[in-house]
Amino acid sequence: MDPLSPDEIRASFVNCTRGEAKGVTLPARPEEIPWERREFLGWRDPKAPARAYLVLPHGGTVVGLALRAAAPPKSRLRSNTCGFCTTTHGLADITLFSGKRAGKSGRDGNTLGMYACGDLACSQYVRGERKPDVPQPYETLTVEERIARLEEKLHKFVARVLEPR
Template identity: 40%
Template sequence: MHALTPASVRSSFVNVSTRERSALVIPTDLDGNDWDRLDYFGWRDPKTPLLGFVVAEIDGKPVGLQLRQAEQPTRSRPQCSWCADVTLPNDVVFFAARRAGKAGRAGNTVGTLLCANFECSRNVRRLDPPAYLGHDAAAARDRRIEGLRAHVDSFFRDLRDGA
């Protein structure tokens, strides 16, 4: 992922109003990120704990989405839809996001299960122990990274372009 600036983050959001976009609290430590190891950039605002914000590169440009966490916890220990990490090193919660444009203004949303604090990029880069003799752990990690990128891309395109 390319490095983001506060201005590029703020202008990237497609499913928020102009007022919501201007009120976004963007992390101040953007320079401290290892952008080469991020497949998307996500954060939570401590002042609005049920909101999550994610920015991904779609067609070479940053696209941002605001997500809202469900107030009710899930009944079981779910698996993240993006990183599909089976070891569950962190909490996974249900988020809903408004679609962009007219569909979003009409109230259309899409929901998904995600790592609560957007740890997916770290999860897929772990080198797990070999599952069996001859198992290529590095190749498995590379497949997880590609899978994460495909899931993120599909979700963002659906919200941005879907009706």
């Protein structure tokens, strides 16, 4: 991913108002982000943990999504799999993130959701830079193939958010 400035990050949001985008708490100073090892910029708002954000290149532009993180479910399941990077986590480390659709559909209350790594560190998990707390299923894909799969799933999610209804 190419480096982005704070202004570029804030201007990328497609499913919130300009005022809401201006109030987004950014994850770190842009010069501290290892952009070359990220397929997307994803973070939880430290001031409001129920808020999360995804920013990524999509269709020749940069698209940002404002998301809501659901409370952890009370379930008998012990683990679940991230819908983006397919990393298996303990149930407490997987979060349902939902975001308003872009445009009129979102203003009408339509949303989309995806179960994903609660820390949104998918780029690090697919590269083996971060290890989950539960054993992973055996996988024969190379790191490059896992990165390609992650990018494909991210782009499908973004396309669905942008899709007019």
